[in-house]
Amino acid sequence: MVGQVLNRFSCVGTAVMLLAVVATGVAVAQQRPVDWVALNPAFAGATRVNDREQCTPCHTDVMETFTSTRHARAFRHASMPEGGECESCHGPRSKHVEEPNDSLAWSRLTARQQSAVCLQCHEGGARLAFKNGPHLSAEVSCTSCHFVMETRSERALLAKESAPATCYQCHSDVRGQMFKASHHPVREGRMDCASCHNSHGSTRALLTRTTVNDTCVSCHAEKRGPFVWEHAPVRESCLNCHDSHGSNNSNLLTSKGAFLCMQCHSYGGHVNLPRYNRVSSPLASGCVNCHLAPHGSNHPSGAKLTR
Ligand code: HEC
Ligand code: HEC
Ligand code: HEC
Ligand code: HEC
Ligand code: HEC
Ligand code: HEC
Ligand code: HEC
Ligand code: HEC
Ligand code: HEC
Ligand code: HEC
Numbered sequence: 001m002v003g004q005v006l007n008r009f010s011c012v013g014t015a016v017m018l019l020a021v022v023a024t025g026v027a028v029a030q031q032r033p034v035d036w037v038a039l040n041p042a043f044a045g046a047t048r049v050n051d052r053e054q055c056t057p058c059h060t061d062v063m064e065t066f067t068s069t070r071h072a073r074a075f076r077h078a079s080m081p082e083g084g085e086c087e088s089c090h091g092p093r094s095k096h097v098e099e100p101n102d103s104l105a106w107s108r109l110t111a112r113q114q115s116a117v118c119l120q121c122h123e124g125g126a127r128l129a130f131k132n133g134p135h136l137s138a139e140v141s142c143t144s145c146h147f148v149m150e151t152r153s154e155r156a157l158l159a160k161e162s163a164p165a166t167c168y169q170c171h172s173d174v175r176g177q178m179f180k181a182s183h184h185p186v187r188e189g190r191m192d193c194a195s196c197h198n199s200h201g202s203t204r205a206l207l208t209r210t211t212v213n214d215t216c217v218s219c220h221a222e223k224r225g226p227f228v229w230e231h232a233p234v235r236e237s238c239l240n241c242h243d244s245h246g247s248n249n250s251n252l253l254t255s256k257g258a259f260l261c262m263q264c265h266s267y268g269g270h271v272n273l274p275r276y277n278r279v280s281s282p283l284a285s286g287c288v289n290c291h292l293a294p295h296g297s298n299h300p301s302g303a304k305l306t307r
Helices: 002-009 014-023 056-066 070-076 085-090 094-098 111-122 163-168 172-178 212-217 232-236 257-262 286-290
Strands: none
Touching (some): 085 111, 257 286
């Protein structure tokens, strides 16, 4: 069969290449090889050609761009245990080489099947929970976020030039939030979606930590506490007062100035006196002009969060 293809394309160097690939380097581990026929019956009867040179005559353009990717570099130094580099993701291609058509196309696999192909080598670590996570459940596969045939992003072979651009393909509402006056500096490139989210996970809102507060205080450590004088809603969740992505109120607050506090503190006393609950004070928040420590206080007389 190899002979046939050689004749067809007169690729004299091919046999030499094949030997070179088998002879060199460490193995790229395929911990869980997939059953290609089970994924797509059209693979029945096909075997691995184990030789990228046989793809060259028809796929020069794609192979050219592929050369710059992390995969191409990793595979170049490795002997592929069960086939050539291309076939570890594209399955056994002997039939395709002889009779090219799109019956083995990637798009014919479901999101779960596509992911199984990648998980051959990438199960574990950050992706342990991917199979039970909200993305795969919604038919979002590895290749919804990653494009592996060329390098488009600085790292992680993302489908777009950056993580935010990749996510905004589907989460355009978050893009809008990031354009509000007060926002986490994602647009400025000082952090990105992956600073708070593990897209491969299955925890609530795919956060990098188990809870909202653990995620927030991983950067804002001074808000972690415990404080001598705690403020109950802070312990419960930062999101009682803050939006995580963006807000048109200062400091990512969910509402403006005194209104924020008065959602919970609306009983009598000074709280209801106009001079205490002005919304448009110079500091834009009437209450925190005096209650300087809304997150909790360690001052001996800070019980009312005034210092
Ligand atoms: C790490 C996995 C992986 C490897 C290795 C790989 N590919 Fe791909 N390739 C893909 C995926 C996934 C797609 C589908 C991309 C998409 O549509 O999102 C694809 C798409 C293609 C396409 C269609 C491109 C188009 O623009 O329509 C060709 C042709 C192709 N690959 C050939 C090859 C060849 C030849 C090799 C070896 C040099 C190779 N691939 C190596 C995963 C891989
Ligand atoms: C004789 C030419 C020829 C050879 C050799 C060849 N292909 Fe193809 N291949 C094609 C053609 C033509 C198509 C497009 C079929 C279509 O879209 O109808 C294609 C499509 C593909 C696709 C895209 C299907 C998709 O996912 O959308 C992949 C992947 C691919 N080939 C991989 C390979 C690999 C890997 C090799 C080497 C082992 C190889 N091909 C060898 C002609 C060839
Ligand atoms: C045959 C094993 C194998 C398969 C199958 C495979 N990969 Fe990889 N992948 C690797 C290796 C090896 C590396 C390089 C790891 C390193 O250099 O530390 C890598 C690296 C990556 C990286 C990191 C790139 C970077 O620049 O940081 C991403 C993202 C990735 N693979 C995604 C995928 C996706 C998506 C698929 C399925 C379309 C896939 N891989 C299929 C072996 C594989
Ligand atoms: C919803 C989008 C999304 C999906 C789906 C997704 N990834 Fe990722 N992946 C990312 C982002 C974003 C990064 C970069 C993370 C960072 O910057 O730390 C990444 C990083 C990676 C890396 C390199 C860093 C590492 O953890 O080793 C690999 C490998 C990888 N992904 C493989 C996969 C595989 C395999 C799948 C499918 C099982 C998958 N990804 C599904 C968005 C996604
Ligand atoms: C191909 C479309 C697509 C892409 C790309 C995508 N997502 Fe998603 N994402 C979804 C869908 C669909 C859901 C599940 C339905 C929903 O909650 O909207 C989801 C859910 C989520 C959730 C909510 C999970 C929950 O438990 O409520 C978060 C957080 C998320 N995605 C973050 C990201 C990040 C970060 C990226 C980029 C690295 C990204 N997504 C890329 C489609 C996508
Ligand atoms: C500073 C941390 C942080 C950053 C940065 C961040 N998120 Fe979030 N995101 C969160 C938190 C916390 C939640 C949970 C909100 C909740 O539970 O109500 C969330 C919720 C989500 C959700 C689900 C609920 C919704 O609002 O639709 C999506 C989707 C999402 N984020 C996408 C993104 C994308 C895309 C990016 C990058 C552009 C991003 N996030 C950047 C912290 C962050
Ligand atoms: C990966 C680190 C990181 C995480 C996690 C993080 N932040 Fe931030 N946060 C920042 C950075 C960086 C800034 C910008 C600070 C600056 O401009 O000096 C910021 C700014 C803020 C601001 C002030 C915004 C303004 O307009 O001045 C608030 C409020 C805030 N974060 C709350 C949160 C909350 C709530 C969470 C959890 C949902 C969180 N942060 C998670 C890094 C982080
Ligand atoms: C009870 C409401 C409330 C809760 C809950 C809350 N905050 Fe705040 N936060 C505020 C107010 C009000 C400001 C503005 C303070 C000012 O104007 O001086 C603020 C400001 C901030 C700032 C920017 C200014 C600064 O002090 O650094 C950060 C960062 C911040 N909060 C993080 C957090 C984190 C992290 C949590 C959860 C652990 C949290 N907040 C929970 C009310 C709250
Ligand atoms: C989500 C509800 C909520 C919000 C919003 C909120 N608080 Fe509180 N606050 C509480 C709860 C609950 C307590 C504990 C009440 C208790 O122990 O009797 C508390 C306690 C306090 C105390 C101490 C009261 C005492 O009698 O010791 C002060 C002062 C206070 N809050 C000020 C503020 C200020 C200022 C804001 C706005 C920045 C604010 N709170 C926003 C729920 C909230
Ligand atoms: C001019 C300063 C000032 C302003 C403005 C102010 N407070 Fe106070 N607040 C105090 C002082 C002083 C105390 C009592 C402290 C003590 O007893 O040690 C107090 C006590 C409280 C208490 C504890 C229960 C009580 O009534 O004694 C709450 C709750 C409270 N303030 C909420 C608010 C809220 C909500 C706002 C905004 C609408 C606000 N405060 C505006 C100075 C202020």
